[in-house]
Amino acid sequence: MTDNVTGTDLFAESLALLQTLVRNACVNDLTPDSGQEVRNADALEEFFTVDPAVRDAVTITRLEPRPGRTSIIVTVEGSDPDAEPLTFLGHTDVVPVDAARWTVDPFGAEIIDGKIYGRGTVDMLGLTAPMAVVTRQVARAAAAGAPPRGTLTFVGVADEEARGGLGAKWLSEEHPAAFSWRNCISETGGSHLPTSDGSDAVVVVVGEKGAAQRRLHVTGDAGHGSQPFGRDFTVARIAEVARRIAAHRPAVSQDPLWQGFVEAFRFDPQVQDALLTGADDDAYLEFGDLARYADAVSHLTVAPTVLRAGQAINVLPSSAHLELDIRPLPGQSDEDVDAELRDALGDLAGEVEIERLISEPAEVSTTDSPLYRAVEQTVGEFFPDAAVVPVLAAGGSDLRFGRRLGGVGYGFALNARDRTLAEVNAQLHTHDEHLHLEDLDLTVRAYAGLVDRFL
Structure with missing residues (x-):
């Protein structure tokens, strides 16, 4: 990783904000008064208001169903009310840690050997911070007389780790018009598949079980x-x-998403047939570290x-x-x-x-949408030879609430070529959770490119 890769203002801002969000330790243990995402909401509000020009270019709303369980909504109005809007949906809570099993401070946000360590660096503060940074960049441009055509909204959501009862679920039910759910980007996506012939494939999460x-x-x-x-x-x-x-x-899934996922690996025809028909469970071993994930999204x-x-x-x-x-x-x-x-x-x-x-119910967004095409084009900007593979998430995300309101939502970030889906999945809720700085930089640049392309 060269200095110029991580020397951009967007990267520096993302890293500084990510360290702040991690250190605020908004740990959600699934009890009503845990999380206290108000700490990260305060940090994000300060991030958007410290510059008077940015402060005047955004509208900030804070909503909480319970003291301390605060979600923050930051909106940059577009110049064309008929243009497609875009919403970055990032959550600000993290899961608990077993501190004795960590070799570093779980909330220290230390940088070691090109990686930042801390609870939430992958799930998902390492995406929430770049989302906020790109939104502030757009607000700066708006303040200088160049607003986006479509409205851009950043939402720092509470309580995602407890299925959104005090966060996105509550917002979608009690304040559905507080921001647009029409086109949403959230976690995770952007990692690569270890195909059998060495070709590149990047996953975008289009739905969840x-x-x-x-x-x-x-x-x-x-x-x-x-x-x-x-x-x-x-x-x-x-x-x-x-x-x-x-x-x-x-029985094995007959959904086209499963078929597309299998075909992306370019297995030999016998293995592919066994996976698509469920004829031989041993065929899942061909996925290597992704065998459990593959089984989960196919059954x-x-x-x-x-x-x-x-x-x-x-x-x-x-x-x-x-x-x-x-x-x-x-x-x-x-x-x-x-x-x-x-x-x-x-x-x-x-x-x-x-x-x-x-x-x-399981929720899936169509791949026939302007936002999905913009995501595909953004991937192509960074990895021109990569196939873009739509996949299901085995777990849940806040995107399901937007889909229920008629919107589309995709899990999208961006990782380096050698960062596989299995490696990224392994960081979720684990000890010594860490994010490669290279991936933080790729993600903030990808978000900037996506906003420019879509709005």
């Missing part, structure tokens, strides 16, 4: 633990339920995560339950999920009560 959490209940005989003879054991039944669920293999996944039965060691429990983290594919309904579970349970299905917990 849904959520269909379930709790499976069973009952059996209560009684004293000292007299088990002839009992219908609740624990044995829930254990068999768990075994059957874990052993079940849903409805069902993961047994919580098991509860009994309280006292000398009492046979009469009830037990198993909780399942289920992620449906686009087009799969709650009824489809329950039918899949009954199929897995077989002759036990009639003895198991299925309780629905959180249920959200």
Whole structure:
């Protein structure tokens, strides 16, 4: 990495702001008063108001459903009300850390060997900071008499890590007109696929799997633990339920996104056919470090995560339950999920009560949109020989709320050629989370190019 690559004002501003956001330690532990994203909202407001010219060129709105759970909205009005708007949707909260497992201060934002370390550097403060920097650059131009044609909005959103109940979900339900959801950019995207022939391919996240959490209940005989003879054991039944669920293999996806993802790797025809038809699960090993991700985006996944039965060691429990983290594919309904579970349970299905917990459908944006084409062109500016591959995210993001309001949303950043999707995914919520400075620089330049191209 040469000095001129990281010597730009945009990079320097992004790095300084990223360090501030990391050090504010807005840790969301999923309790209502954690996060306290107000610290990052304050930092972002100062970032946009320290320059009087910028301050006069933006409109700043702060909204919070609960004290300290603050989202900040910064708008640069466009000159043409009929032009397409663009919204950068960046979240400002981070997940907790196990500090004893880190070799550096999780909130120190230290720079070591060309990387910045800290919780949130990848998920997603390392994208939120460049989004803010590019928005301020556009505001400076507007203050100098050159506003964008379409309106640009930056949103620093609270509570993404807890599925947005005090952040994007609340904003979309209570303040849907506070900013435009029509064209949104958020996490992640921009990493590369290790294709079998060495060709380059860059991923853009166009959708995400849904959520269909379930709790499976069973009952059996209560009684004293000292007299088990002839009992219908609740624990044995829930254990068999768990075994059957874990052993079940849903059908492989027939979605074009899965087909496009497989074809991007340029496997030999036999491997490709096995992956597209589900004929041989061993074919997933061809993905290497991406095998789990590939499996996740090609199937409805069902993961047994919580098991509860009994309280006292000398009492046979009469009830037990198993909780399942289920992620449906686009087009799969709650009824489809329950039918899949009954199929897995077989002759036990009639003895198991299925309780629905959180249920959200999978959401996907079309690739036939002006914003997606602008993203493709932006990738081509930096990597002219790369194929752009639309993919699903195995987890969730705030983009789903914009899609439900009729907008399109894409996960997009940009990483160096040797940064694979597996490497980037491995940084999410891990110990010693870190972002390559080269990727920070690429991302802020890509965002600047995208804004210039789209607006």
